[in-house]
Amino acid sequence: MNLFCVGLSHHTADVETLERFGGNAEVSCLLRDSGCVEAVLLATCNRVEVYGASESRVSTLDVARCLDRKIAGGVLAEAAPFYRYEDTQCVRHLFRVACGVDSMVIGETEILGQAKRAYEAARANGGAGRYLHRLFQRAFRVAKHVRTHTDITRGAVSVGSVAIDLAQKIFGNLGACKALVLGAGETSEKTARALVSRGVTDVRISNRSAERADNLAQSITGQAIRFENWLDQCREIDILVTSTSSEVPLLSRSQLEPMLRERIDRPLFIIDIAVPRNVDANVNALDGVYLYDIDSLQSIAEQALAMRREQVAVAEQIIAEHVAEFDELIARGINRVPVTPEHPPVGESSLRPSEL
Amino acid sequence: MAIGHTVLELRGKVFRPMRFNFAAVGLGFIFQTAFLYVRGHAVGRCPITNLFEVIIFVAWSVALFYMVVGPTYRLSLMGAFTAPLVVVLQLVALLAPIDHPHPVKVHANSWLEFHASISLVAYGAFALACIAGVMYLVQERQLKTHQIHSIFYHLPPLTVLFAAITRLLWWGFALYTVGLFSGFFVGEPLPWIQIICAVAVWVLYGLILQGRYLHWFAPKRVAALCVVGFSAALTLLWGITFTVQTHTR
Numbered sequence: 001m002n003l004f005c006v007g008l009s010h011h012t013a014d015v016e017t018l019e020r021f022g023g024n025a026e027v028s029c030l031l032r033d034s035g036c037v038e039a040v041l042l043a044t045c046n047r048v049e050v051y052g053a054s055e056s057r058v059s060t061l062d063v064a065r066c067l068d069r070k071i072a073g074g075v076l077a078e079a080a081p082f083y084r085y086e087d088t089q090c091v092r093h094l095f096r097v098a099c100g101v102d103s104m105v106i107g108e109t110e111i112l113g114q115a116k117r118a119y120e121a122a123r124a125n126g127g128a129g130r131y132l133h134r135l136f137q138r139a140f141r142v143a144k145h146v147r148t149h150t151d152i153t154r155g156a157v158s159v160g161s162v163a164i165d166l167a168q169k170i171f172g173n174l175g176a177c178k179a180l181v182l183g184a185g186e187t188s189e190k191t192a193r194a195l196v197s198r199g200v201t202d203v204r205i206s207n208r209s210a211e212r213a214d215n216l217a218q219s220i221t222g223q224a225i226r227f228e229n230w231l232d233q234c235r236e237i238d239i240l241v242t243s244t245s246s247e248v249p250l251l252s253r254s255q256l257e258p259m260l261r262e263r264i265d266r267p268l269f270i271i272d273i274a275v276p277r278n279v280d281a282n283v284n285a286l287d288g289v290y291l292y293d294i295d296s297l298q299s300i301a302e303q304a305l306a307m308r309r310e311q312v313a314v315a316e317q318i319i320a321e322h323v324a325e326f327d328e329l330i331a332r333g334i335n336r337v338p339v340t341p342e343h344p345p346v347g348e349s350s351l352r353p354s355e356l
Numbered sequence: 357m358a359i360g361h362t363v364l365e366l367r368g369k370v371f372r373p374m375r376f377n378f379a380a381v382g383l384g385f386i387f388q389t390a391f392l393y394v395r396g397h398a399v400g401r402c403p404i405t406n407l408f409e410v411i412i413f414v415a416w417s418v419a420l421f422y423m424v425v426g427p428t429y430r431l432s433l434m435g436a437f438t439a440p441l442v443v444v445l446q447l448v449a450l451l452a453p454i455d456h457p458h459p460v461k462v463h464a465n466s467w468l469e470f471h472a473s474i475s476l477v478a479y480g481a482f483a484l485a486c487i488a489g490v491m492y493l494v495q496e497r498q499l500k501t502h503q504i505h506s507i508f509y510h511l512p513p514l515t516v517l518f519a520a521i522t523r524l525l526w527w528g529f530a531l532y533t534v535g536l537f538s539g540f541f542v543g544e545p546l547p548w549i550q551i552i553c554a555v556a557v558w559v560l561y562g563l564i565l566q567g568r569y570l571h572w573f574a575p576k577r578v579a580a581l582c583v584v585g586f587s588a589a590l591t592l593l594w595g596i597t598f599t600v601q602t603h604t605r
Contacts, residue, residue, distance in 0.1 A: 154509045169513055
């Protein structure tokens with residue numbers, strides 16, 4: 001039995017091509033027309049891949065034609081930059097994909113959920129049998145192993161997630177935190193919603209236009225604060241987000257310092273995402289104040305990404321060990337099982353729901 | 357074992373607290389307890405008769421507090437910081453020529469033993485507060501300088517660490533106060549220098565707690581004072597033990 005993977009990814013194709021192939025692919029077509037005994041289709045915004053098992057070699061073009069059969073003219077299959085991995089290389093590739101090593105954002109964990117859903121969909125359609133079942137289950141195990149034993153998923157890699165992660169590193173549970181968002185534009189709204197989604201229940205909005213502040217506060221069940229009074233709020237809030245279009249700093253060290261004496265044992269986390277900055281950089285020198293502007297958040301995101309890249313080598317080593325074990329498993333006996341695939345009926349799988 | 361494990365993980369740029377450190381410190385704690393039990397039988401009283409035994413007892417107290425406090429405050433990473441302190445204390449005790457038998461056969465005095473042992477257990481709490489202080493300072497520095505390293509992601513939140521520091525200080529201070537006042541019931545004259553050293557440690561930690569509640573110090577200062585305070589307390593402990601030995605000669 002041959003195991004193979006044919007696909008396109010962000011490494012080889014542009015978004016438009018991925019969308020066209022991903023949007024038209026069907027497992028049933030692959031099983032019916034291409035000659036695959038088993039097939040799992042993994043289609044995400046960054047990759048379209050077919051993992052197949054067949055008795056005789058299935059050509060890349062046959063698989064590609066199944067993927068683009070609904071595309072007018074059907075000429076894309078010949079032109080598209082499909083890659084192909086066979087047997088051991090296919091196993092290794094799936095393990096790398098499941099671990100997020102092959103992802104555009106290294107270490108992202110969404111791909112594992114997508115792979116699980118792809119496998120489950122194929123199982124429901126009769127596409128995943130004995131061979132791909134073992135392959136995918138091992139891939140999920142490898143991904144878990146890599147997550148547990150490396151730092152490849154550690155650290156936020158987008159500016160928004162970095163800010164929220166830092167808030168959690170300072171305060172722990174954000175449920176008890178009070179946040180003030182200065183400004184009511186699009187960025188402020190996104191940040192306010194992100195804070196609410198992470199459990200902050202006391203969000204206050206202040207803006208020069210009271211009406212916009214009211215509207216935003218209502219939409220997130222927050223509280224609007226008059227712009228003249230926002231500075232007083234610094235006595236009691238834990239998180240301050242500034243995103244106004246002011247050309248001059250709105251908060252200076254001399255303004256904040258007297259207020260800190262009243263809240264010396266409570267940290268103040270300031271996220272200044274305005275350009276130009278709304279908060280004087282000297283504020284960061286005050287005890288208990290942690291000031292981050294857009295550049296510093298970006299820098300941390302890059303540090304986290306660099307850290308993840310360093311972890312790739314460790315992850316590759318773990319993957320190589322699992323690939324060798326899986327190869328040995330195949331050599332020992334998987335090829336001796338009956339050729340006719342046995343698809344466990346949905347709901348009678350030996351897998352626990354948490355494994356799916 | 358815990359140190360070796362931590363060093364290996366740091367070298368591999370993978371820092372993961374996990375349960376290994378806790379298990380390693382726990383195993384060490386069992387050996388320490390066994391040693392103190394055997395030694396106690398040998399000397400016929402609580403084994404804190406010389407500097408060697410006192411240091412081993414303090415290391416045992418540190419491990420004891422870590423076992424109690426680590427899981428409670430989810431400070432599993434504390435094991436990586438606790439293990440080196442315990443190892444240093446044990447090494448000093450084992451390598452330094454300080455294991456001299458007590459020159460005078462001291463009669464068992466239950467108040468004296470209670471006073472000394474409870475005070476040394478309090479040192480365990482102060483040591484853990486010092487370790488939590490180091491963890492706080494490491495994280496605080498990374499947050500201030502915006503230089504985030506791998507270890508940052510494994511440290512507990514600042515507020516959780518500060519709560520742990522405060523509670524450890526209270527535990528240490530309460531136990532030390534009990535130890536200090538039980539000294540009045542010993543029924544034997546104690547050297548003045550020993551009393552002054554003991555009171556100095558009590559005043560030092562009393563001031564740190566007072567400063568924390570009266571908002572004299574920011575959390576960062578409290579964390580730094582825990583480190584300074586424990587260093588001073590260790591020095592004074594040496595002074596106390598030294599004077600006890602010379603006093604009884």
